[in-house]
Amino acid sequence: MDPLASPKTSSLIIFDMDGVLAEVTESYRESIVQTVKHFTGKTIDRDLIQDYKNQGGWNNDWALSQKIAADLGVTVDYQSVVDQFNVFFLGTDGTYRDGLIQRERWFPQPRLLDRLAAGHRLAIYTGRLRYEAEITLKRFAPGMTFDPLICADDVRVGKPDPEGLITILKATSTLKTTSARKVWYVGDTVDDARCARAAGVPFIGIAAAGHTKRDELIQLFKNEYAIAVLENINEIEGAL
DSSP, X not given: OOXXXXXXXXXXXXXXXXXXXXXXXXXXXXXXXXXXXXXXXXXXXXXXXXXXXXXXXXXXXHHHHHHHHHHTTXXXXXXXXXXXXXXXXXXXXXXXXXXXXXXXXXXXXXXXXXXXXXXXXXXXXOSSOHHHHHHHHHHHOTTOOOSSEEOGGGOSSOTTSSHHHHHHXXXXXXXXXXXXXXXXXXXXXXXXXXXXXXXXXXXXXXXXXXXXXXXXHHHHHHHTTOSEEEXXXXXXXXXX
């Protein structure tokens, strides 16, 4: 039986993680800043990171760190960037307790996800590796089920390619429901929006009120036919 056939799970909400479920300004974004500084000696502004993100094609923060360093005149091999980034992000003691990942905050207010799960199936497609995603989910949402959970190591091509979303659609037998808007993808970057459009999934954009590039980001979402733009995930019930 189709798991989405019952009224309780008649629709599917697919979440991106970073910037949607988890606040990552002081984790992933700060790790980019610190990695670039490590290799170039220069401290970049976080607005610069968003400028690259808004160009699209920079969903991979390791690749973005390497690109920014190169644009600042320093060529670094990819694996060196990955290794140093992870020192900042995950720490060095093997428990992740001394890494910037500990600075993350959880966006959903208490019981929001429970209410959503009562009427929708919940899934995640994130650019994180699975073990990184699980660290945050176990910390903030240990009792919540996201099925499927599709991560960067589950796909051959990352966002904005739609492979991850299509994998979820196939796994949940929802391909026929997308035209009726029974499926939504919620993300915070133009790559998320382009991924959704390529997969034929209605997109809900997140553009935080204090986002310094908010107007630009909203326009990018509109260009990709977002059906709604929210300040944060806690507004999603009204959008649905």
